[in-house]
Amino acid sequence: MQDTANPAEIKPEGSGFLPGLAIDSVIFGFHESQLKILILEYRNTGLFALPGGFIKKNEDINDAARRVLTERTGLHDIYLEQFYTFGDIARYDPEPLQKILEANGITPTNDHWLLRRFVTVGYYALVDFTKAVPNPDRLSDRCAWYDLGNLPPLMQDHQQIVQKALETLRANLDHKLVGLNLLAETFTMADLQSLYETILDQKLHRSAFQRKMLSLGILERIEKKYSGGAHKAPYLYRFAHEPTP
Amino acid sequence: MQDTANPAEIKPEGSGFLPGLAIDSVIFGFHESQLKILILEYRNTGLFALPGGFIKKNEDINDAARRVLTERTGLHDIYLEQFYTFGDIARYDPEPLQKILEANGITPTNDHWLLRRFVTVGYYALVDFTKAVPNPDRLSDRCAWYDLGNLPPLMQDHQQIVQKALETLRANLDHKLVGLNLLAETFTMADLQSLYETILDQKLHRSAFQRKMLSLGILERIEKKYSGGAHKAPYLYRFAHEPTP
Structure with a gap:
């Protein structure tokens, strides 16, 4: 003001x-x-x-x-x-x-x-x-x-x-790709879920959330590079599209 | 202005x-x-x-x-x-x-x-x-x-x-119950579909549209009153809830 x-x-x-x-x-x-x-x-x-x-x-x-x-x-x-x-x-x-x-x-x-x-x-x-x-x-x-x-x-x-x-x-959470602007360039599915849970102020089911997000076709999974012990590291994702402001 | x-x-x-x-x-x-x-x-x-x-x-x-x-x-x-x-x-x-x-x-x-x-x-x-x-x-x-x-x-x-x-x-078409304010109090499923098609400027599949609308739980089907030859008249619906402006 x-x-x-x-x-x-x-x-x-x-x-x-x-x-x-x-x-x-x-x-x-x-x-x-x-x-x-x-x-x-x-x-x-x-x-x-x-x-x-x-x-x-x-x-x-x-x-x-x-x-x-x-x-x-x-x-x-x-x-x-x-x-x-x-x-x-x-x-x-x-x-x-x-x-x-x-x-x-x-x-x-x-x-x-x-x-x-x-x-x-x-x-x-x-x-x-x-x-x-x-x-x-x-x-x-x-x-x-x-x-x-x-x-x-x-x-x-x-x-x-x-x-x-x-x-x-x-x-606007889903159709405006809110996450794209609030997360770093790459993130785990848990990061994304945490963002949604925080904005909505409610817990979400992990598997249903993951299924829904993947079905939107907006996420790109990044190939893991080999590194010792990395087999337990979570996948990293990034958004496949540009933001739509 | x-x-x-x-x-x-x-x-x-x-x-x-x-x-x-x-x-x-x-x-x-x-x-x-x-x-x-x-x-x-x-x-x-x-x-x-x-x-x-x-x-x-x-x-x-x-x-x-x-x-x-x-x-x-x-x-x-x-x-x-x-x-x-x-x-x-x-x-x-x-x-x-x-x-x-x-x-x-x-x-x-x-x-x-x-x-x-x-x-x-x-x-x-x-x-x-x-x-x-x-x-x-x-x-x-x-x-x-x-x-x-x-x-x-x-x-x-x-x-x-x-x-x-x-x-x-x-x-806002779905989540604001746009139809509730643009249609008369009772209407047929064809009336509702015509409204959606006009606003969206695209044809919709009749059965998929009907399924979707009924699944929203916002429509109430009005019991048909008996009248000669009325067995072919379409069902009338009204919205079950108040608008949410």
Whole structure:
């Protein structure tokens, strides 16, 4: 929800940005059987939020989302999908924004553009946890991975945005090849099952899961190279197709 | 994309509405094996558009979409789903809006709020064709059903919005019980198959389709009442569950 530009550039009139519209992104990573998301902490406020930003007047909204994502993770060309636009009046809450501005030495007037009602377009991204380098913006001093099951209290309706992103991820699990973007290039069937179990938050039967995954025709089994004692090592797989963002 | 208020209320400053944000709705109906949508024709302009509107400053965006839908169809409590927010710069095209304003006796200044860049939240609705009473708004003189395969040229990116709505409808066909909202209360298996074939734009095998539909456990077969010669009439079905919007 915050601008990624220098605070001094956040002028009262919000010039340069579309008025009343923001983007927020739920950036998923998977590590050690945990689904994680990136959370920003705003400097000297104790406020936690999803990484987000505003849309430049000459920028597509999807490009604005990609820009924020690259700024926060250092990654390019990652899986990013718009999933819902949040526009309830109930989400309007100028207090945390006032706090953020004040913590950055700005005493906003009552009609400061940041204190008006905002509608936000929600995006979710799937990134390879091992490759992303979380990077705070100029208004925040921390950007870090949090387990989905152990998030700090998030400002405004950001908890709701996370919940809706997770529901979308679950609904898309099979036909969007979610695993392709969350796992390393090669993985075992157990890795894949662990990812599915974590996203769905339920145990799956090993043989039924393996049968289903193999029947989809999207996995390629990698030939084992000979090595002493390797006969007990599990098969490694990779996805046979390119992602379909 | 147009306001449903009196043209005189469309003040240059757009007071009362959120700036730069609109909603557009693709309202699907099904009749005689054709998928249809509602299209508005703007008075004295030759311009065709999706029914849409703006969001009042004290209104949830989903409520704004429901309001427009009720105004256009006379129907309440119908299946409505947000599916995508369109925010490319390329969709910005003030010319048709200028034309619409002029056709209503308004000579807009260059900074008229309607001539600025708009982002629009797309919704699709599924309505019972036989119950909807299309109703033009104050800026248009016609609101009518058009076959999806035979639409007039639509203004701005509205054709793209229709296409994306159709893709979403196809992707949701099974798990959202699309048929429940597009068919009359009771229907034959042939009616249901015709709907699926029309939405998917492909022929389906009769017995495989019937098997699949019955296996979902969502259909209830209605007992035939005795009537002379009725032994050859097809079974009637209805949906056993409420819709899940």
